[in-house]
Amino acid sequence: MYIFDSHIDTLSRLMEVDQTLTDNQGHVDLAKLRKNGKGAQFFAAFVSPTFYHGKALHNTLEMLDLFWQWMEEYPEYLAFAGSGADIVQILNSGKMACLLAIEGGEALEGKLPNLRMFYRLGVRLLTLTWNHRNDLASGALEGNEGGGLSLFGQAVVDEMNKLGMLVDVSHLNEPGFWDVIRVSKSPVIASHSNARALCDHPRNLTDEQVRAVADKGGVIGVNFCPAFLAKNRRATIHEVVQQIEYLVKVGGIECVGIGSDFDGINQTPLGLEHYGKTAEIGAILGERGYSESDVAKIMGGNLLRLCQTVLD
Numbered sequence: 001m002y003i004f005d006s007h008i009d010t011l012s013r014l015m016e017v018d019q020t021l022t023d024n025q026g027h028v029d030l031a032k033l034r035k036n037g038k039g040a041q042f043f044a045a046f047v048s049p050t051f052y053h054g055k056a057l058h059n060t061l062e063m064l065d066l067f068w069q070w071m072e073e074y075p076e077y078l079a080f081a082g083s084g085a086d087i088v089q090i091l092n093s094g095k096m097a098c099l100l101a102i103e104g105g106e107a108l109e110g111k112l113p114n115l116r117m118f119y120r121l122g123v124r125l126l127t128l129t130w131n132h133r134n135d136l137a138s139g140a141l142e143g144n145e146g147g148g149l150s151l152f153g154q155a156v157v158d159e160m161n162k163l164g165m166l167v168d169v170s171h172l173n174e175p176g177f178w179d180v181i182r183v184s185k186s187p188v189i190a191s192h193s194n195a196r197a198l199c200d201h202p203r204n205l206t207d208e209q210v211r212a213v214a215d216k217g218g219v220i221g222v223n224f225c226p227a228f229l230a231k232n233r234r235a236t237i238h239e240v241v242q243q244i245e246y247l248v249k250v251g252g253i254e255c256v257g258i259g260s261d262f263d264g265i266n267q268t269p270l271g272l273e274h275y276g277k278t279a280e281i282g283a284i285l286g287e288r289g290y291s292e293s294d295v296a297k298i299m300g301g302n303l304l305r306l307c308q309t310v311l312d
């Protein structure tokens with residue numbers, strides 16, 4: 001079995017703290033990546049609000065450069081994947097398939113040519129917003145009065161459909177989410193979001209949203225952020241498993257994946273302290289009676305299917 005995680009923030013964290021992939025105090029390093037064995041991983045270049053005004057594109061390019069430096073430094077362990085076929089080939093070689101994502105449409109600085117250049121640099125997923133309003137749409141913390149996709153946001157979704165990129169609805173407010181569902185011709189991803197029915201937070205998805213992602217053939221990566229798992233108490237790996245079971249109940253076995261948010265969260269659930277522990281989820285699901293093939297779908301197979309559908 002392999003693990004495919006749709007969201008970690010290691011690129012932006014290591015840029016910020018000036019530590020390396022082999023030696024850092026975060027949730028993810030080369031040894032922990034390898035501990036999970038072969039696998040696939042979306043590395044998100046998170047555009048921090050610090051860089052929104054005039055520096056978003058520059059800062060994003062620096063993170064993409066860091067990603068490509070890793071591919072060159074550790075070719076025996078890591079390999080770039082730009083398609084579903086690449087992922088399969090890299091998994092078969094026993095390495096980690098590394099995919100590139102950008103979190104925050106601010107990186108485009110209002111220009112479709114920048115989106116196309118990002119694609120050429122290897123980016124295969126764009127989270128349209130972070131928590132705030134930008135020129136594509138409004139983030140979840142703006143509330144629903146912020147409105148949905150702008151005309152530019154619609155043009156971005158159209159272009160992403162044409163290029164073969166994953167449109168990420170995590171962080172969008174509800175009108176933006178529903179506009180993407182309406183506009184996108186391809187399945188979408190919620191790369192790191194949970195079910196609101198179990199934890200009422202604007203970053204989490206309502207049951208209707210879960211069903212809409214599932215009906216479109218998309219996948220929801222379950223987020224390990226304690227604030228999106230449990231209110232007023234310490235979250236554990238069991239809340240993560242509960243989220244998975246709930247999403248399976250509402251959206252079906254095909255729509256659930258892992259989107260840990262490691263290195264983007266300050267605290268972790270008990271039992272999921274770092275990247276090397278993610279496999280424990282599969283073990284617990286097995287103990288709870290999930291078949292081997294269903295566990296494999298949740299731990300990575302569904303995200304691979306989505307990549308094969310959208311990227312190839």
Ligand SMILES: [Zn+2]
Nearest residue numbers: 103171192264
């Ligand atoms: Zn995020």
